[in-house]
Amino acid sequence: MTTAENLAQAVTPVVEDYLKTIYLMRRAHEQVKTVSLAARMKVKPSSVTAMVKALAEMGLVEHEPYYGVHLTANGERIALEVIRHHRLIELYLVEVLGFTWDEVHEEAEVLEHVISEKLEARIAAHLGHPAVDPHGDPIPKLDGTLPDTATRSLADVPERTSARLVRVCDQNAERLRYLAGLGVVPGAEVMVTAIAPFEGPVSVRVGKKIHALDRRLAQTILVED
Amino acid sequence: MTTAENLAQAVTPVVEDYLKTIYLMRRAHEQVKTVSLAARMKVKPSSVTAMVKALAEMGLVEHEPYYGVHLTANGERIALEVIRHHRLIELYLVEVLGFTWDEVHEEAEVLEHVISEKLEARIAAHLGHPAVDPHGDPIPKLDGTLPDTATRSLADVPERTSARLVRVCDQNAERLRYLAGLGVVPGAEVMVTAIAPFEGPVSVRVGKKIHALDRRLAQTILVED
DNA sequence: AGCAAAGTTTAGACCAGACTAAATTTTAAT
DNA sequence: ATTAAAATTTAGTCTGGTCTAAACTTTGCT
The missing domain is CATH 1.10.10.10 (Winged helix-like DNA-binding domain superfamily/Winged helix DNA-binding domain)
Structure with missing residues (x-):
């Protein structure tokens, strides 16, 4: 100073x-x-x-x-606070107010900047201090740390292997609706049935159905290590 | 055009x-x-x-x-929409997230401008399409109408008469905490025991206790007609 | 090494919304 | 009817954040 x-x-x-x-x-x-x-x-x-x-x-x-x-350290502190707001709000909208996961990004995008620390705290408490948002994105902790989630994507899973989905790194509403329609959401258990060569589609079985996913889309879907 | x-x-x-x-x-x-x-x-x-x-x-x-x-008609439509947002948010914060009535005005003051129509609708539904906010202020309807509430204030109630409080037209947090501490909140049943002359205080019995309220404050407290 | 493409910055403008200081208009009191 | 006080507007400045157009710097390809 x-x-x-x-x-x-x-x-x-x-x-x-x-x-x-x-x-x-x-x-x-x-x-x-x-x-x-x-x-x-x-x-x-x-x-x-x-x-x-x-x-x-x-x-x-x-x-x-x-x-x-x-x-800088200060910059990162602010960034994580905003991201915490964003992800808490997304989860709150889904869990409490019945929004779907494709609807919450836009809403959170503005709300994240205007909620008070008190409201943030009430939301977090109401949700039981959750670790991840509806897309599986981790929620920064109050102490300013952000745990890592899985880094292995659906495209990295060997053929004929099962995996549990943990995160979808995409905020496009239409794609999210599409994936939800297929049952491709965090928590789902899927089996990779085929991975086409030349950056081709990844086929997964969800329940009894098999769906072919574009490689780039499959790479945004992360699975448990 | x-x-x-x-x-x-x-x-x-x-x-x-x-x-x-x-x-x-x-x-x-x-x-x-x-x-x-x-x-x-x-x-x-x-x-x-x-x-x-x-x-x-x-x-x-x-x-x-x-x-x-x-x-103009357009201006009024927008004003009522914002007021609807404000009052729905205030009530939501109190009813669902455990805020007290003195904490919600500041929060609503910014949130009112950024919630989507979809979120407004979810909040209203979640609250059962309420008619008034935590201060007793009426909530504008979706059709752009705003019903009147009582206009008689505590200072207009004859001495030795009971009345039911319906609204407190004050958004100062400290005064609201003070009033809540006395039990002077919408819904309460009180008895006006004395009205001092020369714009003096209004004494009211709430439960077993009697409190003297400044005349100007009493005038912001509305009672059922 | 030379040079085009890509990346970055500068210069200058604009918009929304606030400000101060000064001018103007209206009201109200004698 | 005058005039002082109050209300209002104008003129010009500032800040945050954007833009376009032009200049400059670096990279990377031959």
Whole structure:
């Protein structure tokens, strides 16, 4: 505080969104560069340049041009808080208010920025301090830690092997409805019956039916290790 | 749509707040003039001038300088929607998540602008389509109507008469906690034991205890007709 | 090593919504 | 009828966040 950092800016919803996105991209082992961040945030690269500069001045990120952005401890704390809000809200909407898993992302996307810590606490308590949201995404703990979930995808399961689904890393509503229709949801027990060559589809048996899933889609579906 | 009104602006949270405030002030029979609206919105009068001009261009209000602002049909529709959100959220927080009535106003103040119509519907259904919020404030119906509640206040009840409390028109958290501590909440049955002269306090018996309430406070407490 | 493509930043504009300070208009009190 | 006080508006500035267009830097391919 000896330096002239008194000019601290506000952590607005937009700032929270940038931090959240940076966190999630790094977590997914993507490079967080101006262009890729712009694509994720649906803004132009020049807007990212300006915002990253502001975030750096707030002490929330560090930026190495042409290399990437990463969060400081403060930035990460905020990102995890927002992600915790998001995932708690998603689960609450499904468990308590009867939403389906394809409906909750958009709703949580705005609510995550405006709920108080008190409301967050009540929601968490009401849900019994859950570990994962309806998509199987882990919910950051209050202490700012985020446990890892499985990293093995359905496309990595050997043919003729069973696996229990734990997570679906996709927030497209139509695909989520499609998967739910097939019974492909966290918790389901499935058998991989075939994996076509040349990046072809992955066939799985759910109950008595067999469904062929596009390889890229199968890669977003994670199974228990 | 033949005129050049295609330049329609967005109904932002700030716009919603102005409309809501204008509605509530008129409903309370207050004049809605630049200065009084500025005081309510906690902005400077010049900001109100600018915003009222914008609202008028959007067709949401009409403004007669030195006389007052009033809502158009469209403006009123939006105002009532926001008030419906606000009051449903307040009740939900109390009934489902264990909030107290003094905690919910601030929370609802931001949530009211961001919940979807779907979430509003789920909340209303979950609560059984309630008529009033925790303060006894009526909840606007889906059809855009807002039933009146009682208009007689505790200060209008004759001495040595009983009355049932139906509404507390105060959103100050400390006063609400104070009143709750006395048992002065909607639904309570009280007896007015004395009304002091010269705008003096109103004494009420709640259960076995007698409490003296400031006249202005008593006037915010409405009783059944 | 040279050069095009890709990535990044700068410069300048815009919008919403607030502000201050100054001007203007209306009201109300003598 | 005058005039002081109150109310309102105008003019210009600021901030956060976006944009386009143009410039600049790095990377990577031949």
